[in-house]
Amino acid sequence: MSVHRYPQPSGRSRRLWRFHGGVHLPDRKALSNTRPPLRAELPGRLILPLQQHIGEAAEPLVKAGDRVLKGQLIGRPRSYVSAALHAPTSGRVTAIEDHPVPHPSGLSAPCILIEPDGEERWAELPEPMPDFGTRDPAEIRERIRWAGIVGLGGAAFPASVKLNPGRPIHTLILNGAECEPYITCDDLLMRGRPEAILEGIPILLHLTGAERCLIGIEDNKPEAIRALYEAARGDERIEVVRIPTLYPSGGEKQLIYVLTGKEVPSNGLPADIGMVCHNVGTAAAIADAVLRGRPLISRLVTVTGGGVAQPGNFEALIGTPVADLIRQAGGYTGRGDRLVLGGPMMGFALSDDGIPLHKAGNCLLLPTPEEAPDPGSALACIRCGRCAEACPVNLLPQQLYWFARAKDLDRVQDFNLFDCIECACCAQVCPSHIPLVQYYRYAKTEIWERERERRQAEHARRRHEARQARLERLERERQARLRKKKAALAKPPAKGDDPRKAAIEAAKRRAAEKRAALAAQGKTPRNTENLTPAQRRQVEAAEARRAAAAGSDTQE
Numbered sequence: 001m002s003v004h005r006y007p008q009p010s011g012r013s014r015r016l017w018r019f020h021g022g023v024h025l026p027d028r029k030a031l032s033n034t035r036p037p038l039r040a041e042l043p044g045r046l047i048l049p050l051q052q053h054i055g056e057a058a059e060p061l062v063k064a065g066d067r068v069l070k071g072q073l074i075g076r077p078r079s080y081v082s083a084a085l086h087a088p089t090s091g092r093v094t095a096i097e098d099h100p101v102p103h104p105s106g107l108s109a110p111c112i113l114i115e116p117d118g119e120e121r122w123a124e125l126p127e128p129m130p131d132f133g134t135r136d137p138a139e140i141r142e143r144i145r146w147a148g149i150v151g152l153g154g155a156a157f158p159a160s161v162k163l164n165p166g167r168p169i170h171t172l173i174l175n176g177a178e179c180e181p182y183i184t185c186d187d188l189l190m191r192g193r194p195e196a197i198l199e200g201i202p203i204l205l206h207l208t209g210a211e212r213c214l215i216g217i218e219d220n221k222p223e224a225i226r227a228l229y230e231a232a233r234g235d236e237r238i239e240v241v242r243i244p245t246l247y248p249s250g251g252e253k254q255l256i257y258v259l260t261g262k263e264v265p266s267n268g269l270p271a272d273i274g275m276v277c278h279n280v281g282t283a284a285a286i287a288d289a290v291l292r293g294r295p296l297i298s299r300l301v302t303v304t305g306g307g308v309a310q311p312g313n314f315e316a317l318i319g320t321p322v323a324d325l326i327r328q329a330g331g332y333t334g335r336g337d338r339l340v341l342g343g344p345m346m347g348f349a350l351s352d353d354g355i356p357l358h359k360a361g362n363c364l365l366l367p368t369p370e371e372a373p374d375p376g377s378a379l380a381c382i383r384c385g386r387c388a389e390a391c392p393v394n395l396l397p398q399q400l401y402w403f404a405r406a407k408d409l410d411r412v413q414d415f416n417l418f419d420c421i422e423c424a425c426c427a428q429v430c431p432s433h434i435p436l437v438q439y440y441r442y443a444k445t446e447i448w449e450r451e452r453e454r455r456q457a458e459h460a461r462r463r464h465e466a467r468q469a470r471l472e473r474l475e476r477e478r479q480a481r482l483r484k485k486k487a488a489l490a491k492p493p494a495k496g497d498d499p500r501k502a503a504i505e506a507a508k509r510r511a512a513e514k515r516a517a518l519a520a521q522g523k524t525p526r527n528t529e530n531l532t533p534a535q536r537r538q539v540e541a542a543e544a545r546r547a548a549a550a551g552s553d554t555q556e
């Protein structure tokens with residue numbers, strides 16, 4: 001890592017920093033950047049994956065048979081880290097079903113399928129916010145969230161989340177480096193619509209509270225540098241910075257380091273050092289959403305490589321099948337030996353061309369065998385250390401490889417696997433052609449899976465404990481009720497508690513009083529009142545017999 005001075009569009013030089021490692025690659029950008037972008041034709045059908053961003057998939061708001069308008073919300077974000085989805089044109093929803101999606105796994109996932117009606121009728125859009133500077137940032141973030149805007153540099157992280165860093169931010173970084181070979185969509189956006197990017201900057205400054213904006217662009221894009229420099233002239237807050245071409249300068253942490261000399265901590269975020277970084281295309285999309293109420297329904301995509309007849313860039317609707325874009329780029333030449341989504345370093349192969357373009361899709365690459373020769377079978381690691389020299393994150397790729405291969409998932413994390421940005425610099429220089437990044441991706445997936453299982457187990461344990469606690473509480477409450485009941489039974493009944501019992505008690509009391517009164521008169525209580533005449537006669541007869549018996553006793 002070192003500091004040096006570098007010539008800038010202003011004619012003066014500026015201090016820049018050089019990150020560790022990196023590789024110089026043939027950029028092959030001239031294949032696709034010599035003509036302005038074309039508007040892609042409306043396809044016969046659009047395929048819109050509900051999951052085309054980092055986070056939770058969108059929840060569909062339409063069903064098969066529904067008619068939709070251009071820009072209509074058709075999927076709402078399920079959670080904070082999620083993104084809304086909109087109909088890219090007017091038409092009819094034909095199905096919501098699983099369809100192959102752009103993902104390294106090649107698997108299918110739920111998609112909304114729309115048959116365009118060709119009318120391009122717009123839905124009613126939210127009111128523009130030209131007064132965004134006086135509005136609460138939370139309100140503007142909500143607009144961005146419901147416009148479905150995600151990072152367009154390839155990461156597809158929901159932009160509204162990134163714009164809520166929760167920490168003081170002093171510098172906004174706009175990433176115009178576009179360091180991967182072949183890809184030119186950002187280059188053409190910066191050249192052709194610099195004002196669209198600059199419209200987004202005041203919004204981003206307002207949202208983050210940053211005082212300044214640095215736009216980093218590699219020096220293999222002189223037209224883009226000139227266009228943005230001219231457009232931003234006079235705005236003291238914005239600096240367009242020309243940086244050396246070195247892969248991967250466009251990595252978020254690498255670009256921040258090149259421009260400021262500040263390192264984002266391991267496992268940390270740019271916000272930890274007071275910075276937020278967005279792609280130039282994302283800034284333009286944010287301006288569209290805030291200033292015109294327009295959701296994200298299209299993007300610029302590069303279609304390139306020796307495998308297509310007329311490489312170029314297209315403004316294409318999200319959901320356009322890859323085959324449609326290749327057809328509009330002149331079709332297959334027959335020389336391409338695979339289809340890649342993204343660039344040659346960080347992209348992944350697509351299984352077929354029926355897969356749709358999604359929001360993160362910046363490039364469709366069809367390299368010929370000459371452009372991307374088969375490295376052949378991997379050989380044994382010879383411990384040459386070249387991978388470590390090339391790693392821009394200062395990792396030890398060789399150690400990561402050994403531990404990933406041995407499935408030692410703890411050790412691979414000890415060696416900061418999750419700082420690896422999968423740039424493939426290590427694999428690029430490896431003389432043994434070891435597919436190092438595949439090992440790292442495998443290890444990451446295993447760790448995520450293990451973590452997911454651990455979270456599930458933890459969740460199950462918490463649920464079990466909560467159930468036990470609830471049962472114990474119910475038992476305690478039942479016991480308390482029982483004790484209360486017993487205590488209530490043991491207590492003498494209060495007057496009026498039970499009318500029947502009270503009557504018996506009153507009768508007993510009256511009898512006791514009567515006996516006491518008779519005893520006071522020296523009489524023995526007799527149970528001879530209220531007798532029927534027959535009973536009385538029987539009593540009198542008994543008394544006569546008792547008196548006669550008493551008289552004979554006396555005479556004896």
Ligand code: SF4
Nearest residue numbers: 381382384385387430
């Ligand atoms: S570059 Fe390849 S061969 Fe050399 S140490 Fe790294 S993994 Fe091993």
Ligand code: SF4
Nearest residue numbers: 391420421423424426
């Ligand atoms: S892929 Fe990972 S380990 Fe390899 S050079 Fe890039 S950051 Fe380093």
